[in-house]
Amino acid sequence: MILLWLIIIPLIGGLAAWAVDRKDSAAARWISLAALALDAIVLALFWSDSSTRFDLSRGAWLVELNRPWIPQLGISFHLAMDGLSLVLVALTLFLGIISVVCSWTEIRERAGFFHLNLLWILAGILGVFLSLDLFLFYFFWELMLVPMYFLISIWGHENRVYASLKFFIFTQAGGLLMLLSILALYFFHGKETGIYTFDYALLLGTKLPPFAAFWIMLGFLIAFIVKLPVVPFHPWLPDAHTEAPTAGSVILAGLLLKTGAYGLLRFVLPLFPDAVAQVSQTMLVLSVIGIIYGAVLAFGQSELKRLVAYTSISHMGFVLLGIFAGSRIALSGAVMQIVAHGVSTGALFIIVGMIQERIHTRDMGQMGGFWSAVPRLSGIGLVFALASLGLPGFGNFVAEFMVLLGSYGMHPAITVLAASGLVLSAIYSLWIVQQVFHGEKKEGLHLADLTMRETSMMAAMIIVIFWIGMFPRPLLSTAYPALLSPGHGQAQEQPVGATGGEHEQH
Amino acid sequence: MNSTDLIALLPYLTLAATSIVVMLAIAFYRNHKLTVFLTLAGFVFSAASMGYASGVLPREVTSLFIIDRYAFFYLGLVLLAGFVVAAISFSYLEKHPGHSEEFYLLLLFATLGCTVLAAATHFASFFLGIELLSVSLYALAAYLRHSNKSIEAGVKYLILAAVSSAFILFGMALVYAEAGSMSFSVIASRAAGPEVHHLPFLAGIVMIIVGLGFKLAVVPFHLWTPDVYEGAPAPVTALIATMSKGAVFALVLRYFTRIDIHQHASLLAVITVIAVLSMFAGNFLALLQTNVKRVLAYSSISHLGYLLVTVLASGVLAQAAAAFYLTAYFITTLGAFGVVTMLSDGTRDADSMDDYRGLVWKRPWVAGVFTAMLFSLAGIPLTAGFVGKFYVVAAGVGSALWMVIVVLAINSVIGLFYYLRIIVVLFTRTGDESPALQRTSRSGSLVLAVLTILLVLLGTYPGPLLDIIKETVLF
Numbered sequence: 003m004i005l006l007w008l009i010i011i012p013l014i015g016g017l018a019a020w021a022v023d024r025k026d027s028a029a030a031r032w033i034s035l036a037a038l039a040l041d042a043i044v045l046a047l048f049w050s051d052s053s054t055r056f057d058l059s060r061g062a063w064l065v066e067l068n069r070p071w072i073p074q075l076g077i078s079f080h081l082a083m084d085g086l087s088l089v090l091v092a093l094t095l096f097l098g099i100i101s102v103v104c105s106w107t108e109i110r111e112r113a114g115f116f117h118l119n120l121l122w123i124l125a126g127i128l129g130v131f132l133s134l135d136l137f138l139f140y141f142f143w144e145l146m147l148v149p150m151y152f153l154i155s156i157w158g159h160e161n162r163v164y165a166s167l168k169f170f171i172f173t174q175a176g177g178l179l180m181l182l183s184i185l186a187l188y189f190f191h192g193k194e195t196g197i198y199t200f201d202y203a204l205l206l207g208t209k210l211p212p213f214a215a216f217w218i219m220l221g222f223l224i225a226f227i228v229k230l231p232v233v234p235f236h237p238w239l240p241d242a243h244t245e246a247p248t249a250g251s252v253i254l255a256g257l258l259l260k261t262g263a264y265g266l267l268r269f270v271l272p273l274f275p276d277a278v279a280q281v282s283q284t285m286l287v288l289s290v291i292g293i294i295y296g297a298v299l300a301f302g303q304s305e306l307k308r309l310v311a312y313t314s315i316s317h318m319g320f321v322l323l324g325i326f327a328g329s330r331i332a333l334s335g336a337v338m339q340i341v342a343h344g345v346s347t348g349a350l351f352i353i354v355g356m357i358q359e360r361i362h363t364r365d366m367g368q369m370g371g372f373w374s375a376v377p378r379l380s381g382i383g384l385v386f387a388l389a390s391l392g393l394p395g396f397g398n399f400v401a402e403f404m405v406l407l408g409s410y411g412m413h414p415a416i417t418v419l420a421a422s423g424l425v426l427s428a429i430y431s432l433w434i435v436q437q438v439f440h441g442e443k444k445e446g447l448h449l450a451d452l453t454m455r456e457t458s459m460m461a462a463m464i465i466v467i468f469w470i471g472m473f474p475r476p477l478l479s480t481a482y483p484a485l486l487s488p489g490h491g492q493a494q495e496q497p498v499g500a501t502g503g504e505h506e507q508h
Numbered sequence: 509m510n511s512t513d514l515i516a517l518l519p520y521l522t523l524a525a526t527s528i529v530v531m532l533a534i535a536f537y538r539n540h541k542l543t544v545f546l547t548l549a550g551f552v553f554s555a556a557s558m559g560y561a562s563g564v565l566p567r568e569v570t571s572l573f574i575i576d577r578y579a580f581f582y583l584g585l586v587l588l589a590g591f592v593v594a595a596i597s598f599s600y601l602e603k604h605p606g607h608s609e610e611f612y613l614l615l616l617f618a619t620l621g622c623t624v625l626a627a628a629t630h631f632a633s634f635f636l637g638i639e640l641l642s643v644s645l646y647a648l649a650a651y652l653r654h655s656n657k658s659i660e661a662g663v664k665y666l667i668l669a670a671v672s673s674a675f676i677l678f679g680m681a682l683v684y685a686e687a688g689s690m691s692f693s694v695i696a697s698r699a700a701g702p703e704v705h706h707l708p709f710l711a712g713i714v715m716i717i718v719g720l721g722f723k724l725a726v727v728p729f730h731l732w733t734p735d736v737y738e739g740a741p742a743p744v745t746a747l748i749a750t751m752s753k754g755a756v757f758a759l760v761l762r763y764f765t766r767i768d769i770h771q772h773a774s775l776l777a778v779i780t781v782i783a784v785l786s787m788f789a790g791n792f793l794a795l796l797q798t799n800v801k802r803v804l805a806y807s808s809i810s811h812l813g814y815l816l817v818t819v820l821a822s823g824v825l826a827q828a829a830a831a832f833y834l835t836a837y838f839i840t841t842l843g844a845f846g847v848v849t850m851l852s853d854g855t856r857d858a859d860s861m862d863d864y865r866g867l868v869w870k871r872p873w874v875a876g877v878f879t880a881m882l883f884s885l886a887g888i889p890l891t892a893g894f895v896g897k898f899y900v901v902a903a904g905v906g907s908a909l910w911m912v913i914v915v916l917a918i919n920s921v922i923g924l925f926y927y928l929r930i931i932v933v934l935f936t937r938t939g940d941e942s943p944a945l946q947r948t949s950r951s952g953s954l955v956l957a958v959l960t961i962l963l964v965l966l967g968t969y970p971g972p973l974l975d976i977i978k979e980t981v982l983f
Contacts, residue, residue: 074974075902111937112869137898144889151928156935163932171924178917181898185905 004048005067005081008091009128011041012098016121023114034102034117038124042095049088064088071138076188076199080135086484089337089477090131090264093344096466097256098124101249103459104352108248108359109157116157119149123253130261136184137200139269140177143225143261147173150250150258158245165238165245172238176228183221187273190214206272219274223281226270229262230318232285233292243311244364248355251307255314255351256344263321263340267333267485271325278326285326286409290419293319297426301433307354307364310347313390313430316423317343317398323420324405330485332408335401337481342397342470346389349463353383356456357438360449366434371443376451380439382460389467391431392424397470509570516567516575518557519583520623526550527616534609544598547612551591551619555584571691572633577980579627581831582758585838586626589751590619592842592955596849597743599949603854604652604741611651618644618747622755631680631690634759638676638723641752642669648747649740655856661739668732672722679715682708696767704772717778723756726816727785730809734797737805742857745801746845749808750838757815761830764819779819784915786813791922801859803926804844807885810923811837814916817900821907824982828974829896829903831981835973836884836896836966843959844881847874850952864930866938875934877956884963886927887920892966 015037019030048065063082071079083091101120109116126146133139147170155166184200191208192198199205210218228235239259243251271278296316303309317339324336356379357372358364373380389396392403402424410417452460470477514521530546533539558580566576573579594615601608621640628634646669650662684690686709687698703709721729737745769775790810797803815837818830851858851867851874858864868875884893897920904913966973 071969072971072974074971074978141889141894144894148883148888152935155932156937167925167928167932170928171921174924175917175921178920181901182905182913182917185902188902189906 003067004044004065005083005132007044008041009081009125009132011037011044012121012125012128015040016118016125019117019121020114023112023117027110027113030114030117031102031106034121035099037121038095038099038102042092042099045088045091045095049092066134068134071135075137076192076197076201077137078135078199078201079138080201081129081132081138082134083132084484085480085482086264086267086337087131089341089481090260091128093260093341094124094127094131094257097252097344097348100348100352100459100463101252103455104252104355105247105249106455108355112156116153119153120249120253122146122149123153124257127253127257127261131264134202135200136187136202136205136269139202140181140184143180144174144177146258146261147177150254153250153253154242154246157247158250159247160245161241162245165241168238169242172228172235176225176235179221180225183218183225186214186218186221190218202269208273210274210277212276215274215277216280219270219277219281222265222270222273226262226265227285227288227322229265230259230322231262231315232288232318232322233295233315236292236315239315240308240311243314243351244305244308248352248358251311251351251355252348255311256348259314259318260340260344263318263325263336266322266325267336282326282328285322286413286416289319289322289326290416291319292316292322293420293423294426297423297430300430301426304366305364306357306366306369306434306438307351309366309430309434310350310354313350313427314343314347316427317347317390319423320402320405320420323409323416327405327409328412329408330482332405333485334478334482335404335406335408337485338397338404338470338474338478339401341477342389342401342467345463345467345470346386346396346398349382349386349460349467350390352460352463353379353386356452361447366437368444368447369438370441371439372449373439375443375447376449378452378457379449382452382464383439384435385464386467387431387435389471391428395468395471397467397474400471400474512564513567513569516561516564516569517573518561519554519580519587520620520627522554522557523550523616523620523623526554527613527620530609530613530616534613538607538609540598540602540608543609543612544594547594547616548591550616551587551594555587555591558584568629572630573624573627574629575627578758578762579623581977581980582626582755582834583623585754585835586619586622586751589747589754589838589842590615592846592959593743593747593751595955596746596846596952599952600741600743600849600852602949603852604654605854606653611648614644614648614651615747618648618751622751625755626758628759629692631684631692634692635673635676635680637755638673638719641755642673645669645744645748645752648744649736651744652741655739657739658741659739661736664732664739665736668722672719672729675715675722676719679712679719682712682715684712686712692763692766696763699767700771713775714778720756720760721782724753724760724812725809726782726812727789727809728782730786730789733809734793734802734805737808738799738801738859742801742845742849742852745804746842746849749804749841749845753808753812754834754838757812757830757834761819761827765827768822769819770822776820779816780912783813783816783820783912786810786816787915787919788813791919791926794926795922797926798861799859800861800864800930801848801857803930804841804848807923807926808841810919811885813919814897814900817904817909817912817916820909820912821903823903823906825899825906826903827982828977829899831977832899832970832973833896836892836963839959839962839966840881840884840891840893843877843956843963844885846952846956846959847878847881850874850949850956861930861933864933866934866936868934869937873953874956877960879931879934880960880963882927882931884967886924890964890967892963892970894967895970 019033022029063084066082069079071077123146126142129142133142151166151170155162191205231239243254293316296312300309300312321336321339324332389398392399406417406421568574618641621637624637628637646662646666649665650659652658686703686706687695725733787810790806794803794806815833818826848858884891887893887897
C-alpha cells in the first residue's frame with residue numbers, strides 16, 4: 003500500500019492546496035510542502051526499513067502492489083519498487099520539495115492552481131517510476147504532461163504558449179509511438195501464449211520474431227529518446243526549459259528527462275535485448291553527438307537559462323552513453339548521472355530564477371560583477387558551475403567518470419570523443435562564472451543577497467551533490483542490484499570492468 | 509404481432525406515446541416547464557422500460573425490427589443523448605424569443621427515428637428511421653426563426669439531406685431489383701453469392717453508402733457539416749453530432765459485421781479511403797478554424813474517421829471498441845456542446861474564441877468542464893476519450909491495420925494543436941477577471957456535472973461499461 007500512498011498523497015495535497023487558495027495563498031504553499039514532506043517521510047521510513055527487511059542485493063522487487071484494474075483487457079494496477087525506482091522516487095521527492103520552496107515568492111498569481119499542477123506532475127512522475135503494467139505506465143506517462151503543459155503555458159515567460167505547445171506535441175507524438183509498440187507487444191504475447199496482458203513481468207521474455215522486435219523496440223526507443231532528449235529529437239527542450247517558471251525548469255531537467263532514461267533502463271533493455279544490440283552503435287554515436295552539440299551550443303548562448311538548458315542535452319548524452327555502452331560500470335554511471343544532473347542542473351536553474359527575480363532579465367550581457375554585490379548567491383553559483391563541469395568531489399564527476407571508464411573497454415573511439423565533452427563543459431561553466439559573477443558590476447543593478455529560505459534550500463542541494471560525490475556507495479548499492487535483475491540480460495553478459503567486483507560484495 | 513412483441517417494443521412505444529402526450533399538452537396548455545418535464549420523464553420511462561423489455565430479447569418483431577441487446581445498447585445511448593439535449597435546451601430556449609415547446613416534440617421524433625435505426629432490419633424501417641430523424645432535424649436546425657444563420661443551416665441541411673435520402677432510396681431500389689427482397693438478412697446472404705458482382709447491385713450498395721456517409725459526415729460527404737454545426741442552435745448541433753451519427757453508425761456496424769466486409773476487398777478499400785480522408789481532412793481543416801463550433805464540427809469528422817477503424821478491424825475487440833468509443837464520443841461531445849449552450853445568450857451562440865478568453869478565471873467550473881471535454885477529445889488520460897482511443901488503436905493493431913493506425917496516431921498529434929489552442933484561450937490572462945455575474949442554469953449545470961463525472965469514471969474505471977458492452981454488443 004505504501005506505493006499507492008506515495009502517489010496519492012501529492013494528488014490529495016494538490017487538490018487541498020487548490021481548495022484553500024481562495025482564502026490564503028500562503029496556506030497553499032504550506033500544504034504542498036507538507037504533502038511532499040509527508041511523502042518523503044513515508045519513503046524515508048521505508049528506505050531505512052528496507053535495508054533490514056529486504057535483501058537489496060538480490061535486485062528483486064522490494065514491495066509490490068497488484069490489483070486488477072480493467073481485467074477485460076488484461077490491465078492491472080501493478081506498482082512495484084526496486085532499488086532503481088527507490089533512488090528515482092527519492093530524487094523526485096527531493097526536487098519536488100525544492101521546487102515548491104523555490105517558487106515561494108516567484109509565483110504570486112493563482113498559487114493554488116500552480117501547486118495543484120506541480121503536485122500532480124510529481125504524482126505522474128512517481129507513477130511512471132513505479133508502474134509495472136504497461137498500460138498503467140502509459141497512463142502516467144501521458145498524465146504528467148498535462149499539468150506540465152499548464153505550468154509552462156500559464157506561469158511561463160514571454161514565449162510560453164509556443165514553448166508549451168512544442169513540448170506537448172513532441173512528447174505526445176513519441177508517446178503515441180510507444181502506445182503502438184505496447185499494443186503490438188500485447189498482441190504478440192497474447193497470440194503466442196494465449197494470455198493477453200499488459201503486465202511487465204509476464205511480457206518479459208516474450209519471444210518475438212526479430213523483425214517485429216526491432217520495430218516494437220523502436221517505438222519505445224523513440225518515445226524515450228525524445229524525452230531524454232537525444233539529438234535530433236531535442237528541439238522542444240531549449241524552448242520548454244527556457245520559458246518554464248523556475249519550478250517547471252527544475253522538474254523538467256531534474257525529473258522529466260529522467261523518465262526517458264528510466265524507460266530505457268526498465269523497458270527497452272530488458273524487453274528487447276537482441277533488438278537493442280542492433281541499435282546500440284547508433285545510440286552511442288548519437289550520444290557523442292549530443293554531448294558535443296549540447297556543449298557547443300551552450301557556449302553560444304547569451305541567455306543564461308537557455309545556456310543551462312543546452313548543458314542538459316550534453317549531460318544527458320552521458321546517460322545515453324552509459325545505458326548503451328553495455329557494461330555494468332557504465333550503467334551504474336548512467337544512474338549516478340541521472341541523480342547528479344538532476345540536482346546540479348536543478349540548482350543552476352534555481353540560480354537563474356533567483357537572478358531573474360532580482361534583475362528581471364536572463365540576458366548575460368546585463369549581468370556581471372555579482373561577486374562583490376551578492377557573495378552568497380555567487381558562491382553557490384560557483385559551486386554548481388563547478389559541479390556541472392565535473393570537478394572531482396561532486397556527484398557529476400563520479401557519474402561521468404564511471405560512464406567513461408565503463409565504455410572505454412569496448413568503445414575506445416566513442417569514449418575518447420565523449421571525454422572531450424568534459425573539456426567543453428569546463429569552457430561553458432567557467433564562461434558562466436566569468437560573465438555573471440566576475441567582471442565589472444553593471445550600473446544600476448540593485449541586488450539583494452539570498453534570504454534564509456533560499457540559502458537553506460541551496461545548502462540542501464549542495465549537501466546532496468557533495469554526498470553523492472564523496473560517498474556514492476549507498477546510492478550505487480541501492481540501484482545497482484536492480485540493474486542486474488533478470489531482465490537486464492544485456493548488461494549481465496558483458497565483461498565486467500576492473501572495479502565492477504566491488505559491488506558484488508553486498 | 510402478439511403481446512410479447514409489444515413488450516419488446518415497449519421502449520419505442522413509450523417514446524412514441526410521450527410525443528403524443530407532449531403534443532396534446534402543448535395544444536391544451538402551453539407551458540415550457542411542463543413540456544420539458546414531460547419530455548424528460550418520457551426519456552426516463554423509455555429507459556426504464558428497457559429493463560422490463562430485456563427479458564424477452566432477442567426478438568424479431570415483424571420483419572421490420574430486430575430487438576436485441578445490441579439495439580438496446582445503442583437505444584440507451586440515444587436516450588441519454590436525448591435526455592441531455594432536452595435538459596440543456598431549457599435555459600437556452602428561455603433566452604430566445606418565440607415558442608419553445610415544439611422543440612421538444614421534434615426532439616422526441618428525432619430520438620424515435622434514431623432508436624428505429626438501431627433496430628432496423630429491413631429497408632422500410634431503415635428508411636422510416638432516416639426520414640423521421642432527418643425531417644425533425646430540418647426543423648430543429650432552423651428552429652430559431654429570428655436568426656438568419658439558423659435558417660441557413662436548416663435550408664442547407666434540408667437540401668443536402670434530401671439529396672442523400674434520394675441516393676439511399678435509389679440504391680435501395682437497385683438492390684431490391686437484384687436481390688428481390690428488402691430484408692437485410694436476405695440481402696446479406698445474396699451479397700455472399702455471385703449477384704454481388706452485378707452492376708445494379710453494386711451501384712445500389714454504393715449509393716446507400718453515399719447516403720450513409722452523408723449522415724455520418726465522413727469525407728467526402730462532409731461538406732454540410734461545418735455550416736450546419738455553426739448555424740444550428742447549440743443543443744441541436746449536439747443532437748446532430750451525437751444521436752444522428754451514433755444511430756447510423758450502429759446500423760452500419762451491425763451489417764458490415766454481418767456481411768463480413770473482409771470478404772469484400774473493394775468495400776474494404778472504400779471504407780479505408782473514407783476513414784483516412786476523414787481523419788486528415790477533419791484535423792487539417794479544424795486547424796484553420798477560428799469558430800469554436802466549426803472546430804468541433806471538423807473534429808467530429810475526424811472522430812468518425814477514427815471510429816471507422818473499428819469497422820475495418822475485425823473481431824470481438826473491434827465491436828467492443830466501437831461501442832466504447834461511441835459512448836465516450838457521446839459523453840464528450842454532449843459535454844462540449846453543453847458548455848457552448850450554457851455560455852450562449854439570446855442574441856448569438858458562444859462560438860467565437862473571444863467568448864472563451866480567460867474563461868477559467870471567470871467561470872472556473874464551466875471552463876473546467878470544457879477543458880475536460882477537450883482533453884477527452886484529444887485522448888488524454890483520466891478521460892473516457894483516452895480509453896476510447898486506446899481501445900480503437902488496440903483493435904486496429906489486433907487486426908494488423910498498420911497503415912490506418914499510423915495515420916490515426918499522426919492525426920491524434922495534429923488534433924492536439926487545435927484542442928490545445930482552445931485550452932490556451934481558456935487559460936489566457938485577460939486582466940478583467942472578476943467572476944461573471946451571468947447565472948448558470950441549474951439543470952444545465954447538473955447535467956454537465958454528471959457528464960464530467962461519467963467522463964472521468966469511464967477514463968479511470970471502465971470495467972463496468974466494458975462488462976455491459978460484452979453482454980450486449982458482441983454477437
